[in-house]
Amino acid sequence: MESVDLLYKAIYILAIFGITLLIATYSTYFERKIAAFIQDRVGPNRAGPAGLLQPLADAGKLFFKEDFIPAKSNKALFILGPGVAMLVATMSSAVIPFGDRLIVGGHEIVLQAIEVNIGVLYIFGVVSLGVYGLMIGGWASNNKYSLLGAIRAASQNISYELAMGLSLIAVLMMTGSLSLREIAEQQAGFNWNIWYQPLGFIIFLVCAFAECNRTPFDLPESEAELIGGYHTEYGSMKLGMYLFAEYINIFVASAVMSTLYFGAYNFPFMENLRQAISDPILANNVVTLVGVVAMFTKIFLFIFFFMWVRWTLPRFRYDQLMKLGWKILIPLAILNIILTAGGILLKDYLF
Amino acid sequence: MEPLSNRRKQVEKKEMTFAERAYLPAIAQGLSITLKHFFKKKATIQYPEQTRERSSVWRGLHVLKRDEEGRERCTACGLCAVACPAEAITMTAGERKVGEENLYREEKYAVTYEVNMLRCIFCGLCEEACPKAAIFLQDDKIAPARFERDEFIYGKDRLVEPLKTTETK
Ligand code: SF4
Ligand code: SF4
Numbered sequence: 001m002e003s004v005d006l007l008y009k010a011i012y013i014l015a016i017f018g019i020t021l022l023i024a025t026y027s028t029y030f031e032r033k034i035a036a037f038i039q040d041r042v043g044p045n046r047a048g049p050a051g052l053l054q055p056l057a058d059a060g061k062l063f064f065k066e067d068f069i070p071a072k073s074n075k076a077l078f079i080l081g082p083g084v085a086m087l088v089a090t091m092s093s094a095v096i097p098f099g100d101r102l103i104v105g106g107h108e109i110v111l112q113a114i115e116v117n118i119g120v121l122y123i124f125g126v127v128s129l130g131v132y133g134l135m136i137g138g139w140a141s142n143n144k145y146s147l148l149g150a151i152r153a154a155s156q157n158i159s160y161e162l163a164m165g166l167s168l169i170a171v172l173m174m175t176g177s178l179s180l181r182e183i184a185e186q187q188a189g190f191n192w193n194i195w196y197q198p199l200g201f202i203i204f205l206v207c208a209f210a211e212c213n214r215t216p217f218d219l220p221e222s223e224a225e226l227i228g229g230y231h232t233e234y235g236s237m238k239l240g241m242y243l244f245a246e247y248i249n250i251f252v253a254s255a256v257m258s259t260l261y262f263g264a265y266n267f268p269f270m271e272n273l274r275q276a277i278s279d280p281i282l283a284n285n286v287v288t289l290v291g292v293v294a295m296f297t298k299i300f301l302f303i304f305f306f307m308w309v310r311w312t313l314p315r316f317r318y319d320q321l322m323k324l325g326w327k328i329l330i331p332l333a334i335l336n337i338i339l340t341a342g343g344i345l346l347k348d349y350l351f
Numbered sequence: 352m353e354p355l356s357n358r359r360k361q362v363e364k365k366e367m368t369f370a371e372r373a374y375l376p377a378i379a380q381g382l383s384i385t386l387k388h389f390f391k392k393k394a395t396i397q398y399p400e401q402t403r404e405r406s407s408v409w410r411g412l413h414v415l416k417r418d419e420e421g422r423e424r425c426t427a428c429g430l431c432a433v434a435c436p437a438e439a440i441t442m443t444a445g446e447r448k449v450g451e452e453n454l455y456r457e458e459k460y461a462v463t464y465e466v467n468m469l470r471c472i473f474c475g476l477c478e479e480a481c482p483k484a485a486i487f488l489q490d491d492k493i494a495p496a497r498f499e500r501d502e503f504i505y506g507k508d509r510l511v512e513p514l515k516t517t518e519t520k
Contacts, residue, residue, distance in 0.1 A: 034389070037388070037389045037390075037393075038385045038388050038389050039388070040388055040391055040392075040393055040394050041393060041394070041395050042393050042395045042397075045397075202375075308382060308385060308386070308389075309378075309382070311385060312378075312381045312382050312384075312385040313378065313381065
Protein backbone atom coordinates (compact mmCIF):
# COMPACT_ATOMS: atom_id res chain seq x y z
CA MET A 1 0.00 0.00 0.00
CA GLU A 2 1.27 3.45 -0.80
CA SER A 3 1.98 5.83 2.03
CA VAL A 4 -0.64 8.23 0.67
CA ASP A 5 -3.19 5.49 0.96
CA LEU A 6 -2.11 4.71 4.47
CA LEU A 7 -2.39 8.35 5.43
CA TYR A 8 -5.82 8.56 3.89
CA LYS A 9 -6.92 5.41 5.71
CA ALA A 10 -5.68 6.79 8.99
CA ILE A 11 -7.58 10.04 8.48
CA TYR A 12 -10.68 8.21 7.41
CA ILE A 13 -10.60 5.84 10.37
CA LEU A 14 -10.14 8.75 12.75
CA ALA A 15 -13.02 10.57 11.09
CA ILE A 16 -15.31 7.56 11.37
CA PHE A 17 -14.27 7.12 14.99
CA GLY A 18 -15.03 10.75 15.71
CA ILE A 19 -18.37 10.62 13.92
CA THR A 20 -19.30 7.47 15.79
CA LEU A 21 -18.51 9.07 19.13
CA LEU A 22 -20.32 12.26 18.17
CA ILE A 23 -23.42 10.41 17.09
CA ALA A 24 -23.36 8.31 20.25
CA THR A 25 -23.03 11.46 22.37
CA TYR A 26 -25.88 13.18 20.68
CA SER A 27 -27.97 10.03 20.71
CA THR A 28 -28.26 10.51 24.46
CA TYR A 29 -29.56 14.01 23.84
CA PHE A 30 -32.01 12.88 21.20
CA GLU A 31 -33.09 9.98 23.34
CA ARG A 32 -34.10 12.40 26.06
CA LYS A 33 -35.71 14.80 23.63
CA ILE A 34 -37.68 12.06 21.90
CA ALA A 35 -38.74 10.57 25.20
CA ALA A 36 -39.92 13.98 26.29
CA PHE A 37 -41.78 14.71 23.07
CA ILE A 38 -43.53 11.37 23.19
CA GLN A 39 -44.59 12.11 26.75
CA ASP A 40 -45.79 15.63 25.87
CA ARG A 41 -42.84 17.30 27.56
CA VAL A 42 -40.05 19.40 26.05
CA GLY A 43 -36.95 17.65 27.39
CA PRO A 44 -33.56 19.18 28.18
CA ASN A 45 -33.52 22.81 27.11
CA ARG A 46 -31.41 24.68 29.65
CA ALA A 47 -27.82 23.83 28.71
CA GLY A 48 -27.09 25.88 25.64
CA PRO A 49 -29.56 26.71 22.86
CA ALA A 50 -32.33 24.09 22.89
CA GLY A 51 -30.28 22.12 25.41
CA LEU A 52 -27.67 21.19 22.80
CA LEU A 53 -24.83 21.27 25.32
CA GLN A 54 -26.59 18.78 27.56
CA PRO A 55 -24.41 15.81 26.50
CA LEU A 56 -21.29 17.79 27.42
CA ALA A 57 -22.77 18.62 30.80
CA ASP A 58 -23.63 14.96 31.33
CA ALA A 59 -20.15 13.87 30.34
CA GLY A 60 -18.64 16.44 32.65
CA LYS A 61 -20.77 15.20 35.48
CA LEU A 62 -19.80 11.59 34.84
CA PHE A 63 -16.11 12.50 34.71
CA PHE A 64 -16.15 14.31 38.02
CA LYS A 65 -18.09 11.69 39.93
CA GLU A 66 -16.24 9.49 42.34
CA ASP A 67 -14.69 6.55 40.54
CA PHE A 68 -15.75 3.80 42.86
CA ILE A 69 -14.59 0.19 42.88
CA PRO A 70 -16.39 -2.14 45.30
CA ALA A 71 -14.08 -3.75 47.88
CA LYS A 72 -14.96 -7.36 47.11
CA SER A 73 -14.90 -7.01 43.37
CA ASN A 74 -12.28 -8.34 41.03
CA LYS A 75 -10.50 -5.08 40.32
CA ALA A 76 -8.81 -5.92 37.03
CA LEU A 77 -11.93 -7.39 35.49
CA PHE A 78 -14.04 -4.61 36.92
CA ILE A 79 -11.99 -2.08 34.99
CA LEU A 80 -11.69 -4.30 31.93
CA GLY A 81 -15.48 -4.73 31.53
CA PRO A 82 -16.46 -1.27 30.32
CA GLY A 83 -13.25 -1.07 28.32
CA VAL A 84 -14.12 -4.20 26.39
CA ALA A 85 -17.66 -3.03 25.82
CA MET A 86 -16.45 0.29 24.44
CA LEU A 87 -13.61 -1.14 22.35
CA VAL A 88 -15.78 -3.73 20.70
CA ALA A 89 -18.53 -1.25 20.02
CA THR A 90 -16.20 1.18 18.25
CA MET A 91 -14.49 -1.59 16.28
CA SER A 92 -17.54 -2.69 14.40
CA SER A 93 -18.06 0.42 12.29
CA ALA A 94 -14.79 -0.24 10.45
CA VAL A 95 -16.23 -2.36 7.68
CA ILE A 96 -19.40 -0.43 7.01
CA PRO A 97 -19.46 1.28 3.63
CA PHE A 98 -20.66 4.79 4.37
CA GLY A 99 -20.37 5.79 0.75
CA ASP A 100 -19.19 4.81 -2.72
CA ARG A 101 -15.88 6.11 -4.06
CA LEU A 102 -14.73 9.69 -4.38
CA ILE A 103 -12.26 10.73 -7.07
CA VAL A 104 -9.91 13.47 -5.92
CA GLY A 105 -6.99 14.46 -8.15
CA GLY A 106 -7.03 11.15 -10.04
CA HIS A 107 -7.00 9.27 -6.76
CA GLU A 108 -9.81 6.94 -5.98
CA ILE A 109 -10.93 7.13 -2.38
CA VAL A 110 -13.20 4.43 -1.07
CA LEU A 111 -15.43 5.61 1.75
CA GLN A 112 -14.96 2.56 3.88
CA ALA A 113 -12.29 2.01 6.49
CA ILE A 114 -11.43 -1.61 5.73
CA GLU A 115 -12.55 -3.36 2.60
CA VAL A 116 -12.77 -7.04 3.48
CA ASN A 117 -14.65 -9.75 1.70
CA ILE A 118 -16.00 -11.14 4.95
CA GLY A 119 -17.48 -7.89 6.28
CA VAL A 120 -20.68 -9.53 7.46
CA LEU A 121 -18.80 -12.17 9.41
CA TYR A 122 -16.54 -9.53 10.91
CA ILE A 123 -19.52 -7.55 12.15
CA PHE A 124 -21.07 -10.64 13.62
CA GLY A 125 -17.88 -11.70 15.30
CA VAL A 126 -17.23 -8.32 16.81
CA VAL A 127 -20.80 -7.72 17.91
CA SER A 128 -20.97 -11.07 19.66
CA LEU A 129 -17.75 -10.15 21.47
CA GLY A 130 -19.65 -7.19 22.89
CA VAL A 131 -21.44 -9.38 25.36
CA TYR A 132 -18.10 -10.14 27.00
CA GLY A 133 -17.97 -6.57 28.21
CA LEU A 134 -21.28 -7.00 29.98
CA MET A 135 -20.40 -10.47 31.25
CA ILE A 136 -17.03 -9.45 32.64
CA GLY A 137 -18.48 -6.35 34.25
CA GLY A 138 -21.40 -8.19 35.77
CA TRP A 139 -19.21 -11.02 37.02
CA ALA A 140 -16.49 -8.80 38.45
CA SER A 141 -18.94 -6.64 40.42
CA ASN A 142 -19.55 -9.44 42.94
CA ASN A 143 -23.19 -8.49 43.19
CA LYS A 144 -26.05 -10.84 42.55
CA TYR A 145 -28.05 -8.33 40.56
CA SER A 146 -25.09 -7.64 38.32
CA LEU A 147 -24.52 -11.33 37.86
CA LEU A 148 -28.14 -11.94 36.97
CA GLY A 149 -27.97 -9.09 34.49
CA ALA A 150 -24.83 -10.54 32.96
CA ILE A 151 -26.37 -13.99 32.69
CA ARG A 152 -29.41 -12.56 31.03
CA ALA A 153 -27.28 -10.56 28.63
CA ALA A 154 -25.31 -13.64 27.66
CA SER A 155 -28.26 -15.96 27.15
CA GLN A 156 -30.26 -13.32 25.35
CA ASN A 157 -27.44 -12.51 22.97
CA ILE A 158 -26.79 -16.16 22.19
CA SER A 159 -30.46 -16.87 21.54
CA TYR A 160 -31.01 -13.90 19.30
CA GLU A 161 -27.74 -14.16 17.43
CA LEU A 162 -28.97 -17.48 16.04
CA ALA A 163 -32.11 -16.02 14.58
CA MET A 164 -30.19 -12.99 13.38
CA GLY A 165 -27.65 -15.12 11.59
CA LEU A 166 -30.34 -17.27 10.02
CA SER A 167 -32.25 -14.26 8.76
CA LEU A 168 -29.02 -12.94 7.33
CA ILE A 169 -28.33 -16.16 5.44
CA ALA A 170 -31.31 -15.43 3.23
CA VAL A 171 -29.70 -12.12 2.23
CA LEU A 172 -26.40 -13.84 1.61
CA MET A 173 -28.12 -16.41 -0.59
CA MET A 174 -29.50 -13.64 -2.73
CA THR A 175 -26.34 -11.60 -3.03
CA GLY A 176 -23.86 -14.44 -3.00
CA SER A 177 -21.27 -12.39 -1.15
CA LEU A 178 -20.12 -11.72 2.37
CA SER A 179 -18.67 -8.35 1.55
CA LEU A 180 -20.77 -5.45 2.77
CA ARG A 181 -19.58 -3.31 -0.13
CA GLU A 182 -20.71 -5.85 -2.66
CA ILE A 183 -24.05 -6.23 -0.92
CA ALA A 184 -24.41 -2.46 -1.08
CA GLU A 185 -23.43 -2.30 -4.73
CA GLN A 186 -26.02 -4.89 -5.69
CA GLN A 187 -28.78 -2.70 -4.32
CA ALA A 188 -28.10 0.12 -6.76
CA GLY A 189 -30.85 2.68 -7.19
CA PHE A 190 -34.06 1.53 -5.61
CA ASN A 191 -33.37 -2.19 -5.89
CA TRP A 192 -33.18 -2.61 -2.13
CA ASN A 193 -33.13 -5.94 -0.37
CA ILE A 194 -36.12 -5.00 1.76
CA TRP A 195 -38.41 -5.58 -1.25
CA TYR A 196 -37.24 -9.20 -1.45
CA GLN A 197 -36.72 -9.89 2.24
CA PRO A 198 -39.48 -8.24 4.27
CA LEU A 199 -39.78 -11.18 6.68
CA GLY A 200 -36.03 -11.46 7.00
CA PHE A 201 -35.83 -7.77 7.77
CA ILE A 202 -38.42 -7.96 10.53
CA ILE A 203 -36.58 -10.87 12.13
CA PHE A 204 -33.28 -9.04 11.82
CA LEU A 205 -34.81 -5.89 13.29
CA VAL A 206 -36.20 -7.70 16.32
CA CYS A 207 -32.88 -9.43 16.86
CA ALA A 208 -31.02 -6.16 16.52
CA PHE A 209 -33.13 -4.75 19.33
CA ALA A 210 -32.25 -7.74 21.47
CA GLU A 211 -28.56 -7.55 20.61
CA CYS A 212 -28.41 -3.90 21.56
CA ASN A 213 -30.23 -4.60 24.84
CA ARG A 214 -32.86 -2.04 23.92
CA THR A 215 -36.44 -2.03 25.09
CA PRO A 216 -38.50 -4.21 24.75
CA PHE A 217 -35.54 -6.56 25.30
CA ASP A 218 -33.57 -4.58 27.86
CA LEU A 219 -33.69 -7.37 30.41
CA PRO A 220 -29.97 -7.29 31.26
CA GLU A 221 -30.35 -3.85 32.78
CA SER A 222 -34.03 -3.78 33.73
CA GLU A 223 -34.16 -1.11 36.41
CA ALA A 224 -37.31 -2.39 38.02
CA GLU A 225 -36.11 -5.83 39.04
CA LEU A 226 -32.32 -5.74 38.67
CA ILE A 227 -31.56 -2.13 39.65
CA GLY A 228 -29.57 -1.61 36.50
CA GLY A 229 -28.37 -5.17 35.93
CA TYR A 230 -24.75 -5.57 34.96
CA HIS A 231 -23.88 -1.94 35.68
CA THR A 232 -25.42 -1.77 39.15
CA GLU A 233 -22.02 -1.33 40.78
CA TYR A 234 -20.65 1.03 38.20
CA GLY A 235 -20.42 4.77 38.51
CA SER A 236 -18.53 7.67 37.05
CA MET A 237 -17.08 7.29 33.57
CA LYS A 238 -17.08 3.51 33.73
CA LEU A 239 -20.85 3.65 33.75
CA GLY A 240 -20.56 6.29 31.06
CA MET A 241 -18.58 3.85 28.91
CA TYR A 242 -21.27 1.20 29.22
CA LEU A 243 -24.01 3.62 28.29
CA PHE A 244 -21.88 5.00 25.50
CA ALA A 245 -21.19 1.53 24.15
CA GLU A 246 -24.93 0.92 24.06
CA TYR A 247 -25.49 3.97 21.89
CA ILE A 248 -22.60 3.09 19.61
CA ASN A 249 -24.12 -0.35 19.22
CA ILE A 250 -27.39 1.24 18.19
CA PHE A 251 -25.54 3.32 15.63
CA VAL A 252 -23.75 0.28 14.24
CA ALA A 253 -26.93 -1.80 14.20
CA SER A 254 -28.68 0.99 12.30
CA ALA A 255 -25.81 1.21 9.83
CA VAL A 256 -25.80 -2.56 9.30
CA MET A 257 -29.55 -2.63 8.76
CA SER A 258 -29.34 0.22 6.28
CA THR A 259 -26.56 -1.55 4.44
CA LEU A 260 -28.13 -4.98 4.36
CA TYR A 261 -31.74 -4.12 3.67
CA PHE A 262 -32.11 -0.47 2.74
CA GLY A 263 -29.53 -0.09 0.03
CA ALA A 264 -26.74 1.53 2.04
CA TYR A 265 -25.64 4.64 0.15
CA ASN A 266 -27.96 3.98 -2.78
CA PHE A 267 -30.92 6.21 -3.37
CA PRO A 268 -33.67 6.30 -6.00
CA PHE A 269 -32.90 8.05 -9.32
CA MET A 270 -29.17 7.70 -8.71
CA GLU A 271 -28.39 6.98 -12.36
CA ASN A 272 -30.54 9.89 -13.54
CA LEU A 273 -28.50 12.21 -11.36
CA ARG A 274 -25.27 10.72 -12.64
CA GLN A 275 -26.32 11.25 -16.25
CA ALA A 276 -27.56 14.77 -15.63
CA ILE A 277 -24.01 15.96 -14.94
CA SER A 278 -21.76 15.91 -18.01
CA ASP A 279 -18.33 15.72 -16.34
CA PRO A 280 -17.98 12.06 -15.26
CA ILE A 281 -15.65 12.77 -12.33
CA LEU A 282 -17.85 15.51 -10.94
CA ALA A 283 -20.93 13.36 -11.52
CA ASN A 284 -19.33 10.51 -9.61
CA ASN A 285 -18.38 12.75 -6.70
CA VAL A 286 -21.79 14.38 -6.49
CA VAL A 287 -23.55 11.04 -6.55
CA THR A 288 -21.20 9.71 -3.88
CA LEU A 289 -21.73 12.66 -1.58
CA VAL A 290 -25.51 12.50 -1.96
CA GLY A 291 -25.14 8.80 -1.28
CA VAL A 292 -23.33 9.51 1.99
CA VAL A 293 -26.15 11.84 2.98
CA ALA A 294 -28.66 9.13 2.06
CA MET A 295 -26.78 6.59 4.16
CA PHE A 296 -26.75 8.84 7.19
CA THR A 297 -30.40 9.72 6.73
CA LYS A 298 -31.25 6.04 6.81
CA ILE A 299 -29.07 5.53 9.87
CA PHE A 300 -30.74 8.42 11.69
CA LEU A 301 -34.18 7.14 10.82
CA PHE A 302 -33.24 3.79 12.32
CA ILE A 303 -31.84 5.41 15.44
CA PHE A 304 -35.06 7.34 15.75
CA PHE A 305 -36.97 4.11 15.37
CA PHE A 306 -34.94 2.51 18.15
CA MET A 307 -35.87 5.35 20.47
CA TRP A 308 -39.44 5.54 19.31
CA VAL A 309 -39.89 1.86 20.15
CA ARG A 310 -38.19 2.30 23.50
CA TRP A 311 -40.74 4.86 24.61
CA THR A 312 -43.68 2.85 23.30
CA LEU A 313 -43.25 -0.76 24.31
CA PRO A 314 -42.97 -2.25 27.77
CA ARG A 315 -40.34 -4.85 28.56
CA PHE A 316 -40.80 -8.53 27.79
CA ARG A 317 -40.85 -11.07 30.55
CA TYR A 318 -37.84 -13.33 30.53
CA ASP A 319 -39.65 -16.51 29.53
CA GLN A 320 -41.51 -14.61 26.83
CA LEU A 321 -38.21 -13.35 25.52
CA MET A 322 -36.81 -16.85 25.29
CA LYS A 323 -40.01 -18.19 23.78
CA LEU A 324 -40.00 -15.47 21.16
CA GLY A 325 -36.40 -16.12 20.30
CA TRP A 326 -36.37 -19.90 20.12
CA LYS A 327 -39.91 -20.86 19.22
CA ILE A 328 -40.90 -18.06 16.89
CA LEU A 329 -37.98 -16.19 15.40
CA ILE A 330 -35.74 -19.16 14.63
CA PRO A 331 -38.47 -21.20 12.86
CA LEU A 332 -39.54 -18.08 11.00
CA ALA A 333 -35.96 -17.45 9.93
CA ILE A 334 -35.64 -21.02 8.66
CA LEU A 335 -38.92 -20.63 6.81
CA ASN A 336 -37.54 -17.45 5.31
CA ILE A 337 -34.46 -19.31 4.10
CA ILE A 338 -36.61 -21.97 2.47
CA LEU A 339 -38.80 -19.36 0.80
CA THR A 340 -35.77 -17.48 -0.47
CA ALA A 341 -34.23 -20.67 -1.81
CA GLY A 342 -37.49 -21.49 -3.55
CA GLY A 343 -37.62 -18.01 -5.02
CA ILE A 344 -34.06 -18.24 -6.32
CA LEU A 345 -34.70 -21.67 -7.87
CA LEU A 346 -37.90 -20.42 -9.47
CA LYS A 347 -36.09 -17.42 -10.91
CA ASP A 348 -33.32 -19.62 -12.32
CA TYR A 349 -35.89 -21.98 -13.79
CA LEU A 350 -37.98 -19.27 -15.43
CA PHE A 351 -35.24 -17.04 -16.81
CA MET B 352 -76.45 -14.33 44.60
CA GLU B 353 -78.91 -12.14 42.80
CA PRO B 354 -77.19 -9.05 41.48
CA LEU B 355 -78.30 -5.84 43.17
CA SER B 356 -77.96 -3.89 40.00
CA ASN B 357 -78.42 -5.30 36.56
CA ARG B 358 -75.02 -4.08 35.48
CA ARG B 359 -73.24 -7.34 36.11
CA LYS B 360 -71.39 -8.69 33.10
CA GLN B 361 -70.19 -12.18 32.51
CA VAL B 362 -66.44 -12.11 31.91
CA GLU B 363 -65.12 -14.52 29.39
CA LYS B 364 -61.64 -15.39 28.33
CA LYS B 365 -61.43 -15.26 24.58
CA GLU B 366 -58.80 -17.03 22.57
CA MET B 367 -56.50 -14.50 20.97
CA THR B 368 -56.77 -14.17 17.24
CA PHE B 369 -53.75 -14.68 15.06
CA ALA B 370 -53.28 -10.94 14.60
CA GLU B 371 -53.28 -10.48 18.34
CA ARG B 372 -50.79 -13.26 18.89
CA ALA B 373 -48.48 -11.90 16.22
CA TYR B 374 -47.78 -8.77 18.33
CA LEU B 375 -46.94 -6.69 15.30
CA PRO B 376 -50.35 -5.06 14.64
CA ALA B 377 -50.58 -4.05 18.28
CA ILE B 378 -47.03 -2.71 18.18
CA ALA B 379 -47.83 -0.69 15.07
CA GLN B 380 -50.88 0.72 16.81
CA GLY B 381 -48.85 1.66 19.85
CA LEU B 382 -46.19 3.29 17.71
CA SER B 383 -48.79 5.36 15.92
CA ILE B 384 -50.15 6.56 19.25
CA THR B 385 -46.75 7.63 20.50
CA LEU B 386 -46.00 9.29 17.18
CA LYS B 387 -49.17 11.31 17.51
CA HIS B 388 -48.02 12.49 20.92
CA PHE B 389 -44.65 13.36 19.42
CA PHE B 390 -46.26 16.16 17.45
CA LYS B 391 -48.74 17.26 20.07
CA LYS B 392 -48.59 20.58 21.85
CA LYS B 393 -46.42 20.25 24.95
CA ALA B 394 -47.89 20.75 28.38
CA THR B 395 -44.70 22.14 29.93
CA ILE B 396 -44.64 25.62 31.42
CA GLN B 397 -41.12 27.08 31.33
CA TYR B 398 -41.22 27.91 35.00
CA PRO B 399 -39.02 30.80 35.97
CA GLU B 400 -39.77 32.62 32.73
CA GLN B 401 -43.45 31.70 32.56
CA THR B 402 -45.78 31.08 35.41
CA ARG B 403 -49.04 29.27 35.44
CA GLU B 404 -52.01 31.56 35.42
CA ARG B 405 -53.60 31.71 38.87
CA SER B 406 -57.17 31.99 39.91
CA SER B 407 -58.27 35.30 41.41
CA VAL B 408 -58.89 33.65 44.78
CA TRP B 409 -55.52 31.92 44.80
CA ARG B 410 -53.88 31.90 48.24
CA GLY B 411 -50.19 32.58 48.42
CA LEU B 412 -47.74 34.03 50.89
CA HIS B 413 -49.09 35.80 53.96
CA VAL B 414 -48.82 39.52 54.45
CA LEU B 415 -49.46 41.54 57.62
CA LYS B 416 -51.24 44.66 56.54
CA ARG B 417 -50.83 48.23 57.64
CA ASP B 418 -53.65 50.73 57.79
CA GLU B 419 -53.90 53.97 55.81
CA GLU B 420 -51.51 55.74 58.18
CA GLY B 421 -48.91 53.01 57.97
CA ARG B 422 -49.65 51.50 61.39
CA GLU B 423 -49.64 47.72 61.84
CA ARG B 424 -53.18 46.46 62.09
CA CYS B 425 -52.49 43.26 64.05
CA THR B 426 -53.44 43.37 67.69
CA ALA B 427 -52.00 40.01 68.64
CA CYS B 428 -55.36 38.60 69.61
CA GLY B 429 -54.26 35.13 68.58
CA LEU B 430 -57.45 34.27 66.74
CA CYS B 431 -55.53 33.38 63.65
CA ALA B 432 -53.29 31.02 65.60
CA VAL B 433 -56.34 29.35 67.10
CA ALA B 434 -58.05 29.07 63.74
CA CYS B 435 -55.01 27.65 62.06
CA PRO B 436 -55.54 23.91 61.49
CA ALA B 437 -51.84 23.36 60.92
CA GLU B 438 -50.68 25.29 63.97
CA ALA B 439 -48.34 27.26 61.84
CA ILE B 440 -48.71 30.63 63.57
CA THR B 441 -46.98 31.67 66.77
CA MET B 442 -46.74 35.13 68.26
CA THR B 443 -45.89 37.04 71.39
CA ALA B 444 -47.97 40.05 72.37
CA GLY B 445 -46.66 43.32 73.78
CA GLU B 446 -48.12 46.58 75.04
CA ARG B 447 -47.80 49.71 72.99
CA LYS B 448 -45.70 52.38 74.73
CA VAL B 449 -46.35 56.04 74.66
CA GLY B 450 -44.95 57.53 71.51
CA GLU B 451 -45.48 54.40 69.47
CA GLU B 452 -48.96 55.36 68.33
CA ASN B 453 -47.75 55.91 64.80
CA LEU B 454 -46.40 52.34 64.65
CA TYR B 455 -49.22 50.22 66.00
CA ARG B 456 -52.90 50.85 65.63
CA GLU B 457 -54.09 49.10 68.78
CA GLU B 458 -52.80 49.26 72.32
CA LYS B 459 -51.60 45.70 72.11
CA TYR B 460 -49.47 44.53 69.24
CA ALA B 461 -47.48 41.53 68.08
CA VAL B 462 -43.86 41.77 69.15
CA THR B 463 -43.03 38.67 67.21
CA TYR B 464 -45.23 37.01 64.70
CA GLU B 465 -44.07 33.89 62.93
CA VAL B 466 -45.62 31.68 60.30
CA ASN B 467 -43.97 28.36 59.62
CA MET B 468 -44.34 27.94 55.89
CA LEU B 469 -43.50 24.25 56.09
CA ARG B 470 -46.52 23.66 58.31
CA CYS B 471 -48.87 26.08 56.63
CA ILE B 472 -51.31 24.51 54.21
CA PHE B 473 -52.42 27.84 52.77
CA CYS B 474 -56.03 27.23 53.72
CA GLY B 475 -56.72 30.89 54.40
CA LEU B 476 -58.50 30.29 57.71
CA CYS B 477 -56.22 32.82 59.45
CA GLU B 478 -57.37 35.40 56.99
CA GLU B 479 -61.00 34.61 57.76
CA ALA B 480 -60.46 34.56 61.51
CA CYS B 481 -58.78 37.94 61.77
CA PRO B 482 -61.09 40.59 63.25
CA LYS B 483 -58.74 43.42 62.32
CA ALA B 484 -58.29 42.59 58.66
CA ALA B 485 -54.59 42.32 59.39
CA ILE B 486 -53.50 39.11 57.69
CA PHE B 487 -54.06 38.24 54.08
CA LEU B 488 -52.78 35.61 51.73
CA GLN B 489 -51.40 37.41 48.72
CA ASP B 490 -52.36 36.18 45.31
CA ASP B 491 -49.03 36.85 43.63
CA LYS B 492 -46.33 35.56 45.95
CA ILE B 493 -45.26 32.08 46.97
CA ALA B 494 -42.78 30.84 49.54
CA PRO B 495 -39.72 29.96 47.41
CA ALA B 496 -37.61 26.84 47.89
CA ARG B 497 -34.75 27.13 50.38
CA PHE B 498 -32.01 24.92 51.73
CA GLU B 499 -32.56 25.30 55.48
CA ARG B 500 -35.64 24.52 57.46
CA ASP B 501 -35.36 27.56 59.75
CA GLU B 502 -35.52 29.80 56.74
CA PHE B 503 -39.09 28.74 56.26
CA ILE B 504 -40.15 30.35 59.51
CA TYR B 505 -41.19 33.76 58.33
CA GLY B 506 -40.94 36.47 60.98
CA LYS B 507 -42.32 39.95 61.00
CA ASP B 508 -39.44 41.18 58.88
CA ARG B 509 -40.74 39.19 55.97
CA LEU B 510 -44.45 39.24 56.73
CA VAL B 511 -45.25 42.86 57.45
CA GLU B 512 -46.12 44.91 54.45
CA PRO B 513 -43.36 47.44 53.74
CA LEU B 514 -44.12 51.08 54.50
CA LYS B 515 -45.20 53.10 51.55
CA THR B 516 -42.55 55.78 51.41
CA THR B 517 -44.01 57.76 48.57
CA GLU B 518 -47.56 58.96 48.63
CA THR B 519 -49.58 57.51 45.78
CA LYS B 520 -52.71 59.27 44.73
S1 SF4 C 1 -53.24 29.70 55.79
FE1 SF4 C 1 -54.20 28.18 57.10
S2 SF4 C 1 -52.47 26.89 57.66
FE2 SF4 C 1 -51.57 28.75 56.88
S3 SF4 C 1 -51.22 29.99 58.63
FE3 SF4 C 1 -53.24 30.55 57.86
S4 SF4 C 1 -54.67 29.26 58.95
FE4 SF4 C 1 -52.65 28.40 59.28
S1 SF4 D 1 -53.38 38.68 62.53
FE1 SF4 D 1 -55.46 39.18 63.06
S2 SF4 D 1 -56.21 37.36 64.10
FE2 SF4 D 1 -53.99 37.15 64.00
S3 SF4 D 1 -53.32 38.02 65.94
FE3 SF4 D 1 -53.24 39.68 64.47
S4 SF4 D 1 -55.23 40.68 64.70
FE4 SF4 D 1 -55.42 38.69 65.66
